[in-house]
Amino acid sequence: MAEQFYTVASDSETTGEDKSQASFPDVAVGIDIGTSKCSVAIWNGHQVELLKNTRNQKGMRSYVMFKDDTLSAGVTGGAAKENAHEERDILSGSAIFNMKRLIGRMDTDEVVQASKTLPFLVQTLGIGVRPFIAALVNNMWRSTTPEEVLAIFLLELKALVEMHLKHPVRNAVLTIPVAFSRFQQTRIERACAMAGLHVLRLMPEPTAVALLYAQQQQQLVHDNMGSGIEKIALIFNMGAGYCDVAVAATAGGVSQIRALSGCTAGGEDILQNIMRHVLPNFDGIYAGQTMDRIKSMSLLRIATQDAIHRLVSQESVEINIDLGNGHMVSKVLDHSEFEQVNRAIFDKCEKIINQCLADAKLVPEDINDVILVGGCSKIPRIRSLVLGLCKKEVSYKNIDALEAAVSGAALEGAIASGVNDPSGSLDLLTIQATPMNLGIRADGDSFAAIIPRNTTVPARRDMLFTTTHDKQTEALIAVYEGEGERAEDNHLLGYFKITGIPAAPKGAVDISVCMDIDAANVLRVFAGVVKPQGPAIPPFIEVRMPTLDDGHGWCGQALAKMYGRILDLAVLPKKLQP
Amino acid sequence: MPHLAATPPTSSAAAVPAAGRIAFRRPWNTPQPEALRLRLRLRARGVRREDGGGVRTEEQEQTAPRTFYDLLGISADGSPDDVRASYRRLALKYHPDVSPPGAAAENTRRFIEVQEAYETLSDPSRRASYDRALARGVCRLAFSGRRSQSHHAYYHYQEQEEGSGWRRSWEDQIAELKRRSVAKDSEENLSWGARMRRRAEASAAE
Numbered sequence: 091m092a093e094q095f096y097t098v099a100s101d102s103e104t105t106g107e108d109k110s111q112a113s114f115p116d117v118a119v120g121i122d123i124g125t126s127k128c129s130v131a132i133w134n135g136h137q138v139e140l141l142k143n144t145r146n147q148k149g150m151r152s153y154v155m156f157k158d159d160t161l162s163a164g165v166t167g168g169a170a171k172e173n174a175h176e177e178r179d180i181l182s183g184s185a186i187f188n189m190k191r192l193i194g195r196m197d198t199d200e201v202v203q204a205s206k207t208l209p210f211l212v213q214t215l216g217i218g219v220r221p222f223i224a225a226l227v228n229n230m231w232r233s234t235t236p237e238e239v240l241a242i243f244l245l246e247l248k249a250l251v252e253m254h255l256k257h258p259v260r261n262a263v264l265t266i267p268v269a270f271s272r273f274q275q276t277r278i279e280r281a282c283a284m285a286g287l288h289v290l291r292l293m294p295e296p297t298a299v300a301l302l303y304a305q306q307q308q309q310l311v312h313d314n315m316g317s318g319i320e321k322i323a324l325i326f327n328m329g330a331g332y333c334d335v336a337v338a339a340t341a342g343g344v345s346q347i348r349a350l351s352g353c354t355a356g357g358e359d360i361l362q363n364i365m366r367h368v369l370p371n372f373d374g375i376y377a378g379q380t381m382d383r384i385k386s387m388s389l390l391r392i393a394t395q396d397a398i399h400r401l402v403s404q405e406s407v408e409i410n411i412d413l414g415n416g417h418m419v420s421k422v423l424d425h426s427e428f429e430q431v432n433r434a435i436f437d438k439c440e441k442i443i444n445q446c447l448a449d450a451k452l453v454p455e456d457i458n459d460v461i462l463v464g465g466c467s468k469i470p471r472i473r474s475l476v477l478g479l480c481k482k483e484v485s486y487k488n489i490d491a492l493e494a495a496v497s498g499a500a501l502e503g504a505i506a507s508g509v510n511d512p513s514g515s516l517d518l519l520t521i522q523a524t525p526m527n528l529g530i531r532a533d534g535d536s537f538a539a540i541i542p543r544n545t546t547v548p549a550r551r552d553m554l555f556t557t558t559h560d561k562q563t564e565a566l567i568a569v570y571e572g573e574g575e576r577a578e579d580n581h582l583l584g585y586f587k588i589t590g591i592p593a594a595p596k597g598a599v600d601i602s603v604c605m606d607i608d609a610a611n612v613l614r615v616f617a618g619v620v621k622p623q624g625p626a627i628p629p630f631i632e633v634r635m636p637t638l639d640d641g642h643g644w645c646g647q648a649l650a651k652m653y654g655r656i657l658d659l660a661v662l663p664k665k666l667q668p
Numbered sequence: 669m670p671h672l673a674a675t676p677p678t679s680s681a682a683a684v685p686a687a688g689r690i691a692f693r694r695p696w697n698t699p700q701p702e703a704l705r706l707r708l709r710l711r712a713r714g715v716r717r718e719d720g721g722g723v724r725t726e727e728q729e730q731t732a733p734r735t736f737y738d739l740l741g742i743s744a745d746g747s748p749d750d751v752r753a754s755y756r757r758l759a760l761k762y763h764p765d766v767s768p769p770g771a772a773a774e775n776t777r778r779f780i781e782v783q784e785a786y787e788t789l790s791d792p793s794r795r796a797s798y799d800r801a802l803a804r805g806v807c808r809l810a811f812s813g814r815r816s817q818s819h820h821a822y823y824h825y826q827e828q829e830e831g832s833g834w835r836r837s838w839e840d841q842i843a844e845l846k847r848r849s850v851a852k853d854s855e856e857n858l859s860w861g862a863r864m865r866r867r868a869e870a871s872a873a874e
Contacts, residue, residue, distance in 0.1 A: 320752060344756040506765050519763050546783050548764060548776050608776065609764035 218643020
């Protein structure tokens with residue numbers, strides 16, 4: 091790929107100070123890159139403003155077109171050309187979309203497997219490496235990566251913002267799904283660095299909405315002279331790629347995230363289910379990307395997508411398509427059939443809502459407001475499901491479902507950039523929480539959670555461990571993130587060794603492993619001996635996580651196989667923790 | 669495209685004092701009974717906390733909070749609403765998102781302390797255990813930047829309560845009764861559910 095299409099910034103820029111040191115007014119912009127649509131917003135000195143592209147759109151398609159040896163992203167949608175990109179062009183194999191679904195995933199991931207029927211090329215080997223992705227350019231498949239695609243997209247987005255603001259843009263707050271692992275977050279930061287953007291914060295989407303809600307509640311108190319009573323909101327966000335839930339307690343401009351929960355279920359999954367439902371031999375027909383099949387698939391995709399949209403306001407819809415080669419689809423789809431086909435997805439949504447309420451130690455009656463955001467929140471079944479679980483008749487009305495996340499990100503950008511507003515509109519704070527457990531492998535293949543899920547950020551926790559062998563002088567610290575009881579069920583973030591442990595009988599030496607998450611969500615792990623038996627104490631080790639460049643699945647297995655037993659640690663019993 | 673070389677991890681100012689604190693913990697040369705060792709260790713740590721370890725200025729030393737209540741700036745009979753309001757006020761003051769850049773490291777440490785105090789005092793069963801420990805003069809300085817210390821202190825309260833009930837004097841009982849009569853909210857918070865949770869936590873501790 092030609093270098094001139096984007097600027098490669100060095101990694102060190104992504105570790106710069108949180109606060110800007112530039113001479114011009116450098117307020118961080120808010121960016122919401124959805125799986126299917128993206129938007130960008132900024133604090134304009136008085137309020138949050140969503141920026142529009144040259145086609146007067148606030149929501150811009152999330153894709154990059156690689157056709158004809160030139161690149162253009164969905165930010166402008168090829169508006170500079172005589173023919174703007176049509177839906178059929180985007181589905182022709184020459185465009186890469188769904189990059190947010192693909193970024194940072196291994197080829198054993200079910201999301202990647204489901205993406206193999208997309209019009210662009212996705213190849214997997216099933217051994218835990220990153221998938222091979224390519225776009226159709228001049229009748230050839232040209233390889234790329236989701237990070238590159240995202241960087242190209244961000245570059246065009248950055249140009250759009252700078253054109254609006256008339257000055258360079260340096261810092262950004264981006265929204266991410268709750269289910270994003272730290273590894274995926276580093277991929278996002280890498281793509282931003284390529285585009286010349288420094289990530290000030292990565293904000294889970296429902297917590298961005300919580301910040302917007304906090305501002306509105308504060309405004310309400312201002313206007314009505316009401317008391318600053320605490321309000322509990324359940325925020326449900328479902329877009330094309332992800333589903334997230336958060337419970338936030340809000341009072342006096344402070345929004346405290348009590349619980350977070352997320353999963354990979356979204357509109358894309360619903361679309362795939364319906365396509366397979368109306369065309370039972372879908373996978374057989376579309377195995378292997380030939381020109382005819384890609385074209386046929388795009389017809390089916392467009393028709394099915396249109397049907398799902400119409401089903402929001404209609405009782406039933408007809409789908410009639412001639413796919414060529416003798417394949418016809420002629421079907422009437424109603425609500426009950428739609429819900430039956432997607433039952434597994436709705437069950438997933440229900441599960442994370444219940445988990446979120448349980449984690450927050452709340453019952454539905456404690457919820458004051460239910461906020462539904464994201465494109466899929468318009469689906470009647472979704473609305474009735476969420477409102478039913480929260481025992482509410484109506485959802486909160488004052489937040490736009492498609493603009494909420496990016497507005498919250500822009501607010502956070504202003505706050506974290508140190509902007510002061512005399513009217514008090516920015517006297518706000520979101521107290522974040524970690525969505526996943528963080529810990530290390532210990533006691534064989536067990537996962538010892540040091541920072542549990544929903545811990546308030548910034549956080550610093552430690553745990554004591556001890557040796558498992560007599561005269562053991564080294565220990566492997568393998569850091570994982572996730573919900574599984576076994577370490578291997580979770581995401582491996584990185585590893586390092588503690589050396590110089592005093593030779594002593596097993597269990598005689600105390601080893602402390604401390605994890606620190608700062609406000610920018612940077613994770614650092616400190617580990618070392620704290621109860622020396624010998625004359626000298628080796629220095630503590632500090633490691634910023636993740637250290638892995640790729641999420642290779644077999645890396646964790648190799649570490650466990652080679653070092654899992656001889657460099658193992660055991661968790662000290664609770665009563666012996668400091 | 670070639671992969672960008674990873675930058676070596678850089679130390680942060682906030683990390684160094686904590687790492688130093690951990691690395692230079694006082695060793696115990698002679699074996700001691702477990703309960704006594706835990707108690708001594710905790711007390712010794714409190715003493716060092718009082719010294720400030722060079723992190724706090726002279727002025728801060730004199731006004732350093734001694735209990736979670738002092739840290740949150742509320743009285744010992746503050747209501748749950750008082751606890752939450754105080755927490756929000758201090759969060760707006762110390763959270764790094766709203767801190768001046770130069771004070772971010774120190775304020776992050778304070779925020780973590782405030783968070784720990786809030787978590788203890790906003791959970792009725794943990795608050796009750798903490799109050800009983802305070803009444804006996806044990807674990808007065810029972811907070812630090814590390815969660816597990818508070819965790820341990822909590823289990824320590826449970827241990828004391830279960831193992832040494834017969835040692836509680838009638839003065840302690842009178843003080844307890846006075847505290848309960850004054851703090852009605854606290855008494856109401858000791859609901860059946862709270863007691864069940866405490867017992868479940870106690871059984872989990874053993």
